[in-house]
Amino acid sequence: MNRILLLGAPGSGKGTQAAKITQNYGIPAIATGDILRENVAAGTPLGLEAKRYMEAGELVPDDLIIALMNDRMHEDDAKNGYILDGFPRTIAQAEALDEFLAKSGGELDHVFYLTAPKDVLIARIAGRRVCPQCGAIYHMTRFPPKTPGVCDVCGAAIIQRKDDNAETAENRIDVYERQTKPLIEYYEKKGILMTFDSALGSEIVQAKIDEVMAA
Numbered sequence: 622m623n624r625i626l627l628l629g630a631p632g633s634g635k636g637t638q639a640a641k642i643t644q645n646y647g648i649p650a651i652a653t654g655d656i657l658r659e660n661v662a663a664g665t666p667l668g669l670e671a672k673r674y675m676e677a678g679e680l681v682p683d684d685l686i687i688a689l690m691n692d693r694m695h696e697d698d699a700k701n702g703y704i705l706d707g708f709p710r711t712i713a714q715a716e717a718l719d720e721f722l723a724k725s726g727g728e729l730d731h732v733f734y735l736t737a738p739k740d741v742l743i744a745r746i747a748g749r750r751v752c753p754q755c756g757a758i759y760h761m762t763r764f765p766p767k768t769p770g771v772c773d774v775c776g777a778a779i780i781q782r783k784d785d786n787a788e789t790a791e792n793r794i795d796v797y798e799r800q801t802k803p804l805i806e807y808y809e810k811k812g813i814l815m816t817f818d819s820a821l822g823s824e825i826v827q828a829k830i831d832e833v834m835a836a
């Protein structure tokens with residue numbers, strides 16, 4: 622069983638690593654941000670409520686997120702493990718996850734914590750482009766698509782997320798420092814936290830994660 626949690630600031634490369642782990646191990650990546658954006662696009666009640674928080678770079682209230690994740694983690698594809706990307710983001714969410722795990726008779730196998738200096742985070746976020754159709758992630762200068770503006774994987778037009786501008790990114794990083802960073806200690810105490818320097822580049826981090834997963 623592989624139950625993996627990815628922790629790290631916005632722009633630390635959680636989405637990129639989640640995609641690699643899914644590819645290599647066939648376990649689903651559950652990204653709260655993606656689920657929320659789908660709800661915003663579909664205009665669901667949750668999406669309508671979440672939208673203003675997301676655009677301001679603030680966290681969506683815990684009760685909404687906990688209800689959403691409870692449903693998601695009960696789905697069939699999560700029976701044999703999952704990669705959590707973007708949840709939990711507060712101590713209350715981490716406690717809710719612990720309750721869920723206790724009820725389902727399991728625990729997290731690994732918590733991978735990705736670190737990077739703030740200026741690196743901001744540069745990554747501001748240059749990030751994403752494919753709205755298949756979820757592929759690009760960067761304007763570091764990892765552009767072969768044809769400008771077009772997804773290599775599926776051919777759709779790539780876009781910039783509304784919250785991926787320098788100003789909102791600053792706030793998202795501040796919110797991360799205040800509300801999510803306490804989780805580092807929370808998981809350190811459980812003895813399952815491993816830290817990787819994401820400034821080394823995604824391939825080196827990926828190799829290190831592979832080593833841990835194979836052990």
Ligand code: ADP
Nearest residue numbers: 631632653654674675679680681686707708710
């Ligand atoms: P990033 O990690 O780059 O900030 P995400 O896609 O994970 O991007 O999140 C985008 C936005 O969605 C967050 O800024 C926040 O508003 C909301 N969000 C995502 N996950 C959570 C969560 N677990 N709790 C509260 N809000 C969340």
Ligand code: ZN
Nearest residue numbers: 752755772775
């Ligand atoms: Zn695509």
